Amino acid sequence: xxxxxxxxxxxxxxxxxxxxxxxxxxxxxxxxxxxxxxxxxxxxxxxxxxxxxxxxxxxxxxxxxxxxxxxxxxxxxxxxxxxxxxxxxxxxxxxxxxxxxxxxxxxxxxxxxxxxxxxxxxxxxxxxxxxxxxxxxxxxxxxxxxxxxxxxxxxxxxxxxxxxxxxxxxxxxxxxxxxxxxxxxxxxxxxxxxxxxxxxxxxxxxxxxxxxxxxxxxxxxxxxxxxxxxxxxxxxxxxxxxxxxxxxxxxxxxxxxxxxxxxxxxxxxxxxxxxxxxxxxxxxxxxxxxxxxxxxxxxxxxxxxxxxxxxxxxxxxxxxxxxxxxxxxxxxxxxxxxxxxxxxxxxxxxxxxxxxxxxxxxxxxxxxxxxxxxxxxxxxxxxxxxxxxxxxxxxxxxxxxxxxxxxxxxxxxxxxxxxxxxxxxxxxxxxxxxxxxxxxxxxxxxxxxxxxxxxxxxxxxxxxxxxxxxxxxxxxxxxxxxxxxxxxxxxxxxxxxxxxxxxxxxx
Amino acid sequence: xxxxxxxxxxxxxxxxxxxxxxxxxxxxxxxxxxxxxxxxxxxxxxxxxxxxxxxxxxxxxxxxxxxxxxxxxxxxxxxxxxxxxxxxxxxxxxxxxxxxxxxxxxxxxxxxxxxxxxxxxxxxxxxxxxxxxxxxxxxxxxxxxxxxxxxxxxxxxxxxxxxxxxxxxxxxxxxxxxxxxxxxxxxxxxxxxx
Numbered sequence: 001x002x003x004x005x006x007x008x009x010x011x012x013x014x015x016x017x018x019x020x021x022x023x024x025x026x027x028x029x030x031x032x033x034x035x036x037x038x039x040x041x042x043x044x045x046x047x048x049x050x051x052x053x054x055x056x057x058x059x060x061x062x063x064x065x066x067x068x069x070x071x072x073x074x075x076x077x078x079x080x081x082x083x084x085x086x087x088x089x090x091x092x093x094x095x096x097x098x099x100x101x102x103x104x105x106x107x108x109x110x111x112x113x114x115x116x117x118x119x120x121x122x123x124x125x126x127x128x129x130x131x132x133x134x135x136x137x138x139x140x141x142x143x144x145x146x147x148x149x150x151x152x153x154x155x156x157x158x159x160x161x162x163x164x165x166x167x168x169x170x171x172x173x174x175x176x177x178x179x180x181x182x183x184x185x186x187x188x189x190x191x192x193x194x195x196x197x198x199x200x201x202x203x204x205x206x207x208x209x210x211x212x213x214x215x216x217x218x219x220x221x222x223x224x225x226x227x228x229x230x231x232x233x234x235x236x237x238x239x240x241x242x243x244x245x246x247x248x249x250x251x252x253x254x255x256x257x258x259x260x261x262x263x264x265x266x267x268x269x270x271x272x273x274x275x276x277x278x279x280x281x282x283x284x285x286x287x288x289x290x291x292x293x294x295x296x297x298x299x300x301x302x303x304x305x306x307x308x309x310x311x312x313x314x315x316x317x318x319x320x321x322x323x324x325x326x327x328x329x330x331x332x333x334x335x336x337x338x339x340x341x342x343x344x345x346x347x348x349x350x351x352x353x354x355x356x357x358x359x360x361x362x363x364x365x366x367x368x369x370x371x372x373x374x375x376x377x378x379x380x381x382x383x384x385x386x387x388x389x390x391x392x393x394x395x396x397x398x399x400x401x402x403x404x405x406x407x408x409x410x411x412x413x414x415x416x417x418x419x420x421x422x423x424x425x426x427x428x429x430x431x432x433x434x435x436x437x438x439x440x441x442x443x444x445x446x447x448x449x450x451x452x453x454x455x456x457x458x459x460x461x462x463x464x465x466x467x468x469x470x471x472x473x474x475x476x477x478x479x480x481x482x483x484x485x486x487x488x489x490x491x492x493x494x495x496x497x498x499x500x501x502x503x504x505x506x507x
Numbered sequence: 508x509x510x511x512x513x514x515x516x517x518x519x520x521x522x523x524x525x526x527x528x529x530x531x532x533x534x535x536x537x538x539x540x541x542x543x544x545x546x547x548x549x550x551x552x553x554x555x556x557x558x559x560x561x562x563x564x565x566x567x568x569x570x571x572x573x574x575x576x577x578x579x580x581x582x583x584x585x586x587x588x589x590x591x592x593x594x595x596x597x598x599x600x601x602x603x604x605x606x607x608x609x610x611x612x613x614x615x616x617x618x619x620x621x622x623x624x625x626x627x628x629x630x631x632x633x634x635x636x637x638x639x640x641x642x643x644x645x646x647x648x649x650x651x652x653x654x655x656x657x658x659x660x661x662x663x664x665x666x667x668x669x670x671x672x673x674x675x676x677x678x679x680x681x682x683x684x685x686x687x688x689x690x691x692x693x694x695x696x697x698x699x700x701x
Contacts, residue, residue: 167564169700188618190541192568
């Protein structure tokens with residue numbers, strides 16, 4: 001799926017020329033330092049990855065590459081959707097510190113300088129994302145990024161691309177408005193009565209050459225007219241090979257995020273394969289998706305993962321054959337997971353069950369020839385200090401994560417607590433008090449704490465607690481909050497104390 | 508009451524304004540209807556200000572689309588004989604705009620309400636040698652019929668024209684309010700983009 005550069009791409013690249021002229025500065029001052037590439041596939045759940053034990057073979061290429069990587073088997077996102085998850089990854093801090101709670105939200109202005117790009121000053125910093133929500137954060141950090149690749153550069157041509165140009169300061173909501181106005185494809189209805197009927201055939205004509213490659217439709221990323229992952233991967237690979245070194249590259253691709261639109265090669269790959277998902281009770285937050293729909297959605301998601309797996313494998317091979325990986329640390333991870341169970345599909349949910357928060361983490365370091373499995377519980381906030389450590393840089397005081405094993409010079413604190421949060425109804429400058437979900441992991445236990453949700457209030461409750469032993473019960477089927485009341489109460493007390501402490505400055 | 512005769516002009520200023528407002532009415536009405544429907548969806552994901560933002564962009568696009576539909580409708584009006592009065596011309600074009608807008612709404616309501624055609628119709632279409640052609644011909648016949656009948660009354664009967672003029676008067680009043688909302692939408696979009 002290689003593409004030659006067209007006029008539009010050339011003009012956009014021309015705008016980046018002055019930054020490329022700065023290349024010698026990086027070469028002279030930072031000679032010998034390792035490059036860092038962070039690849040994020042959005043909504044990529046560890047639960048659905050065969051490398052992590054899923055029974056469908058969704059990741060044959062990643063599994064093969066993992067034989068030369070450090071594989072983190074219990075790695076968790078900072079949140080269960082893009083804003084919070086990405087902010088934790090990029091800032092190395094917990095959600096109550098960075099305070100990027102709302103969809104399309106930014107991190108709190110007071111801590112905006114606390115980000116990975118800011119601390120990699122000796123590196124040439126590049127970033128790209130398909131995802132409009134993640135792009136809000138990258139734009140917030142743009143002063144710390146040498147080359148913020150325009151989002152639309154790796155999207156397919158569109159008659160609606162004027163929206164990004166015309167409403168640059170409100171790109172996210174302007175794009176939602178445009179989509180709801182003009183696009184009939186997703187729902188069959190739009191605000192526009194006539195132009196919407198004309199738009200679709202025109203847009204289809206623009207992308208007719210690739211349409212046949214995607215039987216479920218061309219993948220789209222938040223209210224645009226689509227992208228081809230392979231084209232993006234090729235472009236990024238070529239850019240990295242030519243980029244000034246040492247560099248830090250953050251690339252956040254949308255697949256396998258919904259809509260799950262795999263390529264013809266993987267279409268119906270898992271259809272009628274006899275796969276039986278584990279039976280799980282309906283959640284209080286169930287969206288009432290029936291189990292046939294959930295299985296269909298899961299199958300489409302798994303087939304989309306196959307596409308991601310293939311493209312990552314191709315990217316790895318391209319970078320390796322270019323020789324770049326000889327001096328580059330490559331990180332493969334995600335911002336959050338995806339759920340297809342308990343009456344819920346996707347990740348727009350209050351719940352924090354394993355599939356929606358446990359994500360992959362693989363680190364490929366130069367010279368590694370064997371696989372190393374790490375079973376310690378780790379968090380997205382650990383990536384920033386680990387990468388600083390690996391590139392011989394100082395870790396700032398504000399970083400809340402720990403250096404990951406096996407790189408950590410000291411043994412990890414056995415009492416360490418990992419937090420995952422969703423607080424999308426809360427404001428960054430106010431205490432966390434409305435509709436929030438927090439999970440805390442300590443040793444083998446994972447406590448879920450849900451507070452002040454309308455779904456709970458309907459049942460006369462304002463909070464819900466459940467406790468699982470994720471080592472012996474990774475599917476979270478047996479709630480121990482009653483049978484292990486003492487442990488549940490102690491963990492809840494710890495969690496509430498922590499929350500009160502974090503809320504204090506905002507009271 | 509005597510209805511005006513043709514003075515040889517295609518349009519006058521008041522007629523064009525009425526026609527524009529008639530074009531704007533269904534487009535703004537539909538946008539508002541769906542925007543209100545979307546509000547809770549957007550609030551659930553972001554916040555009230557963003558939901559207002561989405562509706563504001565929708566109102567601006569509705570205004571632009573109204574202008575385009577108005578241009579097309581007024582050009583179509585040039586095909587109508589000059590011997591007809593401006594009022595009759597505007598009334599006829601208003602009927603035309605309303606009818607095609609109603610059918611455009613019906614085509615979307617089909618998805619909005621998740622209805623499907625009765626099995627008997629689907630079976631009949633499936634067994635037809637040219638199902639798509641048949642479907643389009645049926646829709647064209649329906650649209651043409653629903654236009655021709657009111658158009659006949661507007662053109663042939665003074666009473667029909669009067670009824671249409673009264674309707675236009677009422678709708679344009681409401682339409683002006685919608686145009687005001689578009690203006691508010693523009694202000695909101697400008698604030699959001701500062």
